[in-house]
Amino acid sequence: MPASDGPVLTFGDQRYAIQDLPDTAKAAIQNLQWADAQIRHHEEALRVSTYARQAMVQELTTILATVPALP
Known part of the structure; x- marks a missing residue:
């Protein structure tokens, strides 16, 4: 039985002892962790x-409130 x-x-x-996995599986795990980190980074960005776009829309709304619209 594998060590756990x-x-x-x-x-x-299923559960697997990472130390017993082949190097290709360990590399796949690292790649998945990297991909997850990239996804979190892009979600935060x-x-x-x-938020910045919402602030710019609000700013433009405020500015345009003082400008007469075309007929």
């Missing part, structure tokens, strides 16, 4: 951009 003293990967409904 170290970190464990739960994938689907999107939230910041969305």
Whole structure:
């Protein structure tokens, strides 16, 4: 039976001792962790951009309130 003293990967409904996985599986895990970090980074950048856009829309709304619209 494989050792389970170290970190464990739960994938689907199975558990695996990471130390017993082949190097290709360990590399895949690292790649997935990197991809997850990139997704979190881009989600945060999107939230910041969305907030900035909302602020610019509000600013433009305030400015245009003082400008007469075309007939």
